[in-house]
Amino acid sequence: MPGKVADYLRTTELEGAERAALDQGMTVRRGQGYTLRVSAVPAVHRRLLARCQPLDGGQGLPAVPAQHKARREYENRVSALAP
Template sequence: MLDAAGAHDVRDILKELDGVTADVAGQEQAPEREQPHTIDVPGLLAEHLNATEVAEIREVLRGGRRIRRGQGYSVRVSAPLALHQAVLKQCAALADGGSTPAGRKAYRTYADRIAAVSTAP
């Protein structure tokens, strides 16, 4: 009579529920956050970025560690690669011909450091 009513054995129901919970658990996992990369930002770029409107960039620079290098300095910043690329875009004005040679060199140096990290395995 139970078979005619569509009743199931408890073990069958548990097997069905076990499969459903495994599917739901696989769908609810949050995507992995991008790992932070530590890259030195030349001081000339850091000074240029102090006036930027992007608060996230200013916060990252404030949290960085200042490292003395010869006559200048660098700011060691640990951030996701996407943020480093956004910082580089903010400094694009220093890469054009109207900038000083030191500004162009600082931009190239930072771009090279980002490229080295992005191509590393």
């Protein structure tokens, strides 16, 4: 999970399984940012992805290009997971 997505999700209300997955993730430094390695079942990743929908700039909020790209990368990784 890209760091910008993880940072956003840490500021939102999450369910117990989602919060636990985020808290148990391992941070890996990547250049200027970081990646959070999260071990969870695909259903948890899909719920986390749904919760970071506002990063796309919906609901009257401006889209920040870096956040939009991070969400899109996470969406690509989640869609590649087996159901």
